[in-house]
Amino acid sequence: MTAVTTVTAVTGVVEPTEQPSDRLFHAVADTITIAQRNLITLRRVPQLLIFSTIQPVIFVLLFRYVFGGAIHVPNVPYVDFLMPGVFAQTVAFGAMNTAIGLAADVNTGLIERFRSLAMARSAVLAGRTLADAVRNVLVVALMATVGFAVGFRVHTNALSLLAALALLVLFGYALSWVFAAVGLAVGQPETAQAAAFPVMAPLVFASSAFVPVSTMPGWLQPFAEHQPLSVVVSASRDLVLGGPTATHVLQALAWCAVILAVAAPLAVRRYRRAA
Amino acid sequence: MNDRDLAPAIVVEGLRKRFGDVVALDGIDLEVPAGTVLGLLGPNGAGKTTTVRVLTTTVRPDAGHASVLGVDVMRHPAAVRARIGLAGQFAAVDDNLTGRENLRMVAQLAHLPRPGIAARATELLERFDLVDAADRPVRTYSGGMRRRLDLAAALVHRPPVLFLDEPTTGLDPQSRSGVWELIGELVDDGATVLLTTQYLEEADRLAHRIVVVDDGRVIAEGTATELKSRFGSTVIEVGFSSAAGALRAHAVLARLAVREPEQSDSTLRVPVADGPRALMDALRALDNGGLAPTTLVVREPSLDDVFLTLTGRRAESAEPAPETTRGAA
Numbered sequence: 001m002t003a004v005t006t007v008t009a010v011t012g013v014v015e016p017t018e019q020p021s022d023r024l025f026h027a028v029a030d031t032i033t034i035a036q037r038n039l040i041t042l043r044r045v046p047q048l049l050i051f052s053t054i055q056p057v058i059f060v061l062l063f064r065y066v067f068g069g070a071i072h073v074p075n076v077p078y079v080d081f082l083m084p085g086v087f088a089q090t091v092a093f094g095a096m097n098t099a100i101g102l103a104a105d106v107n108t109g110l111i112e113r114f115r116s117l118a119m120a121r122s123a124v125l126a127g128r129t130l131a132d133a134v135r136n137v138l139v140v141a142l143m144a145t146v147g148f149a150v151g152f153r154v155h156t157n158a159l160s161l162l163a164a165l166a167l168l169v170l171f172g173y174a175l176s177w178v179f180a181a182v183g184l185a186v187g188q189p190e191t192a193q194a195a196a197f198p199v200m201a202p203l204v205f206a207s208s209a210f211v212p213v214s215t216m217p218g219w220l221q222p223f224a225e226h227q228p229l230s231v232v233v234s235a236s237r238d239l240v241l242g243g244p245t246a247t248h249v250l251q252a253l254a255w256c257a258v259i260l261a262v263a264a265p266l267a268v269r270r271y272r273r274a275a
Numbered sequence: 276m277n278d279r280d281l282a283p284a285i286v287v288e289g290l291r292k293r294f295g296d297v298v299a300l301d302g303i304d305l306e307v308p309a310g311t312v313l314g315l316l317g318p319n320g321a322g323k324t325t326t327v328r329v330l331t332t333t334v335r336p337d338a339g340h341a342s343v344l345g346v347d348v349m350r351h352p353a354a355v356r357a358r359i360g361l362a363g364q365f366a367a368v369d370d371n372l373t374g375r376e377n378l379r380m381v382a383q384l385a386h387l388p389r390p391g392i393a394a395r396a397t398e399l400l401e402r403f404d405l406v407d408a409a410d411r412p413v414r415t416y417s418g419g420m421r422r423r424l425d426l427a428a429a430l431v432h433r434p435p436v437l438f439l440d441e442p443t444t445g446l447d448p449q450s451r452s453g454v455w456e457l458i459g460e461l462v463d464d465g466a467t468v469l470l471t472t473q474y475l476e477e478a479d480r481l482a483h484r485i486v487v488v489d490d491g492r493v494i495a496e497g498t499a500t501e502l503k504s505r506f507g508s509t510v511i512e513v514g515f516s517s518a519a520g521a522l523r524a525h526a527v528l529a530r531l532a533v534r535e536p537e538q539s540d541s542t543l544r545v546p547v548a549d550g551p552r553a554l555m556d557a558l559r560a561l562d563n564g565g566l567a568p569t570t571l572v573v574r575e576p577s578l579d580d581v582f583l584t585l586t587g588r589r590a591e592s593a594e595p596a597p598e599t600t601r602g603a604a
Contacts (some may be wrong), residue, residue: 026386033383041371044412109365113428116331118357119384 027120034127035134038101042135049135052097053142056090060143063210064150071211076241080155083147084164084236085209088229090143091136091172092204096196098132098176099183103192106184111271125267129176136172140165155242164239167252171232174256177263184270203229228255282345284309284436284467285330290339291491292325299325300336301491307469307484309435312462314482315471316578318586322491323471324364327440330469331361343436357385360429364441366421367428370414374405374424377413378431385432399427403457419450426457437461439470443477455480475578485578489586499578506584507576508533509550511557514542514570527564531556542570550575 042049060082063071068078105111105124114124144152144165154161182199183192206220207213208230213221224230232255235248285307292300300322307313315323328334329341332352341348343355368377378396387395400409403423408416413424422442429437439458443451458481462468472478478485479499487495487502495502511528515521521543525536528545531553536545547553554573561568 029386030384033380037369037372037376037380040376041369044371108370109363109367110369112328112333112363112365113361113367113381114384115333116356116359116361117381117384118353118386118432123384 023120027122027126030120030123031126031130034123035131036127038128038131039134042131048097049138052094053090053139055093056086056139056143057146059089060086060146060150067210073212076155077151077153079147079151080153080241081212081237082210083144083152084168084240085207085233086147087140087143087165087168087236088171088207088233089204089209090139091168092175092200092229094132094136094139095172095175095179096193096200097135097179098128099179099186099192099196100189101132102128102180102183103187104189106187107189111184121271122268125177125180125264125271129173129180132176133169133173136169140168154240156240160239160245164236167232167235167239167249170256171228171252174259174263177260177267181263181267181270184267203227208233228252228259231255282309283307284344285313285469286340286342287326287330288340290326290329290336290341292329292334292336298491300329300339302339303488303491303493305486305493305496307467309467310462310465311483312458312468312470312481314478314485315469315488316473316475316478316485316582317471317488318473321488323488324440325491326488327361327363327438327469327471330355331359331438332356357432358434358436360432360434360437362422362426362429362437362439362442364444366418366425368413368421368424371412373410373412374400374416374420374427375409377424378428381428381431387432395431399430403427404453417450419446419453422446422450422454423457426454430461435465435467437466437468439468441471441473443472443474451477475582479578487582487585494585495581502581503576503578505581507578507580508546508548509553509576510574510580511545511547511554512542512570512572512574513545513557513561513568515566516569517541520566520568523564524561524566524568527560527566528557531560546580 063082063086064079068082071078073081102111102125105114111124115121144161178199179192179196182195186192186195206216206224207227208224213224213230216224231248232252235245235252238245238248283306285305287303287305290300290303292298303322303326305313305315305326315326317323325334329336330343330348332348332355335349344358346354346358348355368374369380372380375396378399379392382392382395383389397409400406403426405420405423405427408420413421416424426439426442429439442458443454446454455477458468458470462481468481470478470481482499484498485496485502486493495506497505511531513521513524513528515524518538518541521538521541524543525538528543529536531547532545533548534546536543538544545553545557547557550573
């Protein structure tokens, strides 16, 4: 499984003898190496995880006990309506970490080192987004626990809840690629954070995450109804509250696919030119 | 010696690159024979880092050719990457990983056989005097330790060609000489090194040959000795008890000078061509003129003079330019 490249020094002719299977093996191994590296950071600086859950926890408390009483949702207790929205908000804001992390790597010159190594070129982004997905799994699990503590109940079954959480993590993964491109483009962690927020805010707040879309002004409703975060929230609600699930889930999966298909090539292009 | 030893390890021909309106490289040519150190000397923004980035395959030039060990940098970047090590200006190591974890990560990414990775990391930590700090996160390291780790990371996969981009910038003198010693050892082991620096002393001490670049062009090259004798001059420095004494000495010694002598207060600096000969003439002229200096110093030509002669600037006070602004490209 070694990559051998035969070179004739005089003519400069290179005959790559690396098999496609070796290439795939290296791409996977390098991706895991990078993901491990980013997860070590998570373990060593747990504040990163804690701080990124404080904000959604505050939102849960705020909407559950302060604003929630004023928000009327037909047929379900507000906390059950709220939690899928909070999950989506959490993974969406969590995706900003991808931008901040990659911008920091550009800034310290680590990306330059990676690009000068004979590693798989896809691995830096694939590893980073994989680590962020693992992180999102932890964060979503934590938020679900918080939800149960404040009275959130699943109306369907455990499997549907898992499916909803998996969909949310997938959505976070797709957004990570968007923010990978942003982080590489700006190259400064502080700028990355500042640049990510205005993109994120309308996605999170002009959505069905906290209030029913029907309460919004007419001009906003079409956007708020069909934008990706709302669709993902609707699909998650269908899964945990019951009712027909297929339409929203398929739409949510389609959104994830579209976001990935657009953002991943952009991020890869940015990576090639970064630093 | 076979053909490979005779062929230059690094060849750069007519390299051009612009970033927007900024011309970073304006036709750079250079060669580095295998097993030697080339010092790329120049002020910030001269094109040193861009040259390194082309050779390490992270920037594509607009025109020109570059090859490492006979492998074309543009056509076979992956093959080049397997043969080079890079230590940049920024000590590119992960702050949250330990020194050992950083080296293991680079070893894995360079596709070293897994069983040898732990031993290789330990070997490098020992060699770079990082054993005590090996299992501490890098954010607890001093600047010198970070730089040593960065250098170790560049060597993990035993690359035959090394690019060191300002390896001691920002280090205190003691750490700097520590890094110099390590680079010296690498060269003794047969590595080919391209070293960029703003420090003349560094080039003087480490480089077999020096290429001076400014504004993206090569403006001089040769050994340190050659450059000094071509562009530098011995300086006779005489001090008097008063400015009037220095002024009178100026009149007497001007004919010996290769350039206009510099006078500051009661001290006169006379650049001369042939040091010993000129010194004898100078002493005789001063004696005949009845002038007795209070101090007398003869300074050998330095690369500092070379730089001043060639660029009209002092090397270390040069203006920062776009090259150092990360992300500008």
